Amino acid sequence: MQTTNPRAVVLLSGGLDSATVAAIAKNEGRELFALTIDYGQRHKQEIEAAKKVAEHLGIAQHLIMPVNLRLFGGSSLTSDMEVPKNVPAELIGQHIPNTYVPARNTIFLALALAYAESVGADRIYIGISSVDYSGYPDCRPEFLQAFNALANLATKLGVESSSFSIEAPLLSLSKRETILRGLELGVDYSLTFTCYDPLPGGESCGCCESCLLRSEAFRGVGTLSLVEPVA
């Protein structure tokens, strides 16, 4: 029966947000086509995590696409710039940190749009949130709306039916609410990986903004044992 479900593309990074979004899309009855971008990120481990999450969720097709954003640099995630550590919680999201990757979500959504049009999917799911986030401009509702408008002007399917919809079900959820939703849907967060700057052995650093937001959220939920992925 699964192949008769309407299709959707989900951007799957391997982190907790995109794993939750994939579970939400599946719960909404979609057949999932997952796209992971190998963009030269410092935290390559997330790609392995994405593979495990895709398998866990029974995704129809999972593409891993190399797009080397190190050619451009401009971010601590795609160059030798240092990743900020131990930023006080009240300062996170108050400025755009150097972990911002120029135009990353625009690139990811553009690729997801091509994938969606190619497989006949009219929905794209992305795990962005503008709560408990690092202040990235391409995680805000106005960015999302602008991309949705673009999708329906840029493509054959969009022009013919205006039917593309970019879904960001976590947009107004806190990280804690995201995890509670995922746990309801049976997401195994031990498969996910979040850290921006893993230690040489591959373990999470525990003090980048991404680790701090993750551990704070799991503390809120009361399941701290799920903060770190199973190696």
Added chain:
Amino acid sequence: MQTTNPRAVVLLSGGLDSATVAAIAKNEGRELFALTIDYGQRHKQEIEAAKKVAEHLGIAQHLIMPVNLRLFGGSSLTSDMEVPKNVPAELIGQHIPNTYVPARNTIFLALALAYAESVGADRIYIGISSVDYSGYPDCRPEFLQAFNALANLATKLGVESSSFSIEAPLLSLSKRETILRGLELGVDYSLTFTCYDPLPGGESCGCCESCLLRSEAFRGVGTLSLVEPVA
């Protein structure tokens, strides 16, 4: 003196339109950063042409970025589908042919936006036109406006200054007018390559839509000797 000029990114395919646009951007006093996408296109020759055009125009930096759109397929340019041949002139642009590559210009502009932000360029030049074209949705003015709006919401530089501008100086020019403008600016069209479906020896097929539009335009200008690139 050149390094003090304001910077711009130009999408350089190796075809006649993008060569003309690069010459226009240079003539407008911009220091040029050229981006060519090796997207798995059937007509790889255009990448070699792009290198020659970049050298001819004295471009500051030329990046060639692999992004394998064959992973998605969905177009005769990125799969084994057949490229349409000998389409009557009056039918070109009346429907969207299978040479349309899903979301291609959205992907290309997204990558150009990342490049621009990384090098501090606030303009991106693209050689799209909605005259003498194949009816692609992502060559229309409304697409361009939507992407420009997105660029200023999606990026740190855009949010801080709303200064990104996507320039498409050929948007309302016929192919003939484009060539006349390029010749005024000294563009050497023998370096450019246009054919969608080159012969095994690398020569232009002469009968795909791209070849037909090119040769018709050069006939209009009266310089048919420039239709074919120098091998």
